[in-house]
Amino acid sequence: MFRGKKYKKIAESFDRTKAYDLKEAIEILKKSELKFDQTVEVHFNLGVDPKHSDQVVRGTVVLPHGTGRQVRVLVFCKDNNLEVAKAAGADYAGGADLVQKIQEGWLDFDAVVATPDMMPVISKVARVLGPRGMMPSPKAGTVTVNVAQTVKELKAGKISYRVDKGANVHAPVGKLSFTADQLVENTKSVIDSVVKNKPQSSKGTYIKSLTLTATMAPGIKLDMALTR
Template sequence: MAKFGKKYQEAAKLVEAGKAYDLVEAVEVVKKTATAKFDETVDVAVRLGVNPKYADQQVRGAVVLPHGTGKTKKVLVFAKGDKVAEAEAAGADYVGSDEFVTKIKEGWFDFDVTVATPDMMGVVGRLGRILGPRGLMPNPKLGTVTMDLTKAVKEIKAGKVEYRTDKAGNVHVPIGKASFESEKLVQNLQTLLDTLVKVKPAAAKGQYMRNITISTTMGPAVTVNTNFKAVKAE
């Protein structure tokens, strides 16, 4: 078993074993555990009562966090005609067509999100085997296959994050940086959890929110009370 460093052990002492904290308290404790020399990311892990083996129990989508994640994402847009200018005006980092297919096939990946207009999906489809496994394939469910490039690009730049269940039914999402004010982290966390509740699959049985933890990049996990509705974000 890996031995945790001294800083981690000191941070772990701040977390009360077996306690499920409310949102505000959990965020405050997590901020105290951030002792690294860099600005650590605050991550949320939610275990849902779903069986992702079944298509009708998969949870996947995207949500715009009110205060962003503290990381600016680079956006690649596949578009042509007047949509090129629209994407550029919205703040896309790269806009084009076949030339980016070639670059990506040669190993270029200097982007975080791919957006495409529906008429470009034939072009993007040639990259399915490369983009798919990396989670970079545009998807209508995530709002990344759309004619409204202005909205798509601006939401991504503002702090839109994707969520999806892994094979065990867990969702992992970054909600900001340890340097964020507590209130902003709480509101981001509340927005994410409220969204997950709204998209609960009808086929999911039993308790839906099984476990919620938040942690910094290098810190211990803090358990959040699954009855988080008691906290209202202002």
């Protein structure tokens, strides 16, 4: 894989075998500032077997300082909830009309919320939304009767995460332009959430590794003390 000069310079500026505390890792990443504002992410490798339903790790967390990007929220609802959703900041709100638009290829949104009574309607686009991680789910808090609160949380920086087939969790924690303190607080919020959501059936080491990275920067190992 091709790596640019900037990437190589950053990679050579720190010890790839060492585990750093959060502020040190952020300082290293900030050396990789480019013409665009990179997304900072935290990556976990977990000691779980996602093949077993009782070891699937998933959750949501509202980042204290948001994600640094505008989230376009689509709400499937009807009647009075249409105005409630729009008043709360939803970019789009509707029912079967929006399902048809999605079937025609429309995907100009980042998060989807639905009231319980709309689930049969949007099941028609489950194969479109599901692979993109946008299918509303009670576990993710996106199937709800409290439309206003959910929309506001998503707009404020609520993110969701789910362990993948390789037992990894990837979550955005902000932009590289954030202050170090903002990135520390956001990252700690995600780590605390993943720790809290440890499956009861998980045995042995739960979090095997923890890495902080940015869009165009190498991954930096984090001190596992952050998970305790």
